[in-house]
Amino acid sequence: MTTAASSVSRVAAEKLLQVAVAKSKEVDAKMNISIVDLGANLVAFIRMDGAILGSIDVSLKKAKTAVYFGMDSEDIGGLSVPGGALYNIEHSNGGLITFGGGMPLITRDGALAGAIGVSGSSVENDKIVAMAAQQLFKTL
Numbered sequence: 001m002t003t004a005a006s007s008v009s010r011v012a013a014e015k016l017l018q019v020a021v022a023k024s025k026e027v028d029a030k031m032n033i034s035i036v037d038l039g040a041n042l043v044a045f046i047r048m049d050g051a052i053l054g055s056i057d058v059s060l061k062k063a064k065t066a067v068y069f070g071m072d073s074e075d076i077g078g079l080s081v082p083g084g085a086l087y088n089i090e091h092s093n094g095g096l097i098t099f100g101g102g103m104p105l106i107t108r109d110g111a112l113a114g115a116i117g118v119s120g121s122s123v124e125n126d127k128i129v130a131m132a133a134q135q136l137f138k139t140l
Contacts, residue, residue: 006111006113013114024121032120033118035133042060045060058097062118062119063102065093066117101129
């Protein structure tokens with residue numbers, strides 16, 4: 001579900017938040033969840049009760065990282081290590097996050113429509129929650 005400009009819509013973003021919150025509860029984590037459009041503008045956000053305050057910005061930067069490059073934030077991390085092709089890229093664009101939890105939202109047709117960023121638990125749990133929403137988006 002996208003807007004006329006092919007970005008993730010508010011309606012879709014609300015559905016993604018619902019799935020992400022449910023998955024967060026399933027893994028027993030209190031998360032901050034950000035959804036951005038193609039321009040990396042915030043479409044939807046939720047901070048679950050008790051989620052770490054410092055992770056608010058991290059969730060947004062994970063989403064921005066994923067949409068800026070059209071790939072998982074974790075994949076950027078592998079390229080940004082010393083000697084890597086994108087070494088120090090995390091300092092660009094107002095700060096990027098180069099570990100897991102940011103994932104692009106791809107339409108059924110394979111087009112980039114935005115991204116989700118999740119932060120507040122282990123990187124593994126952040127990825128599990130983001131992936132649940134990412135998978136739902138493919139069906140909308």
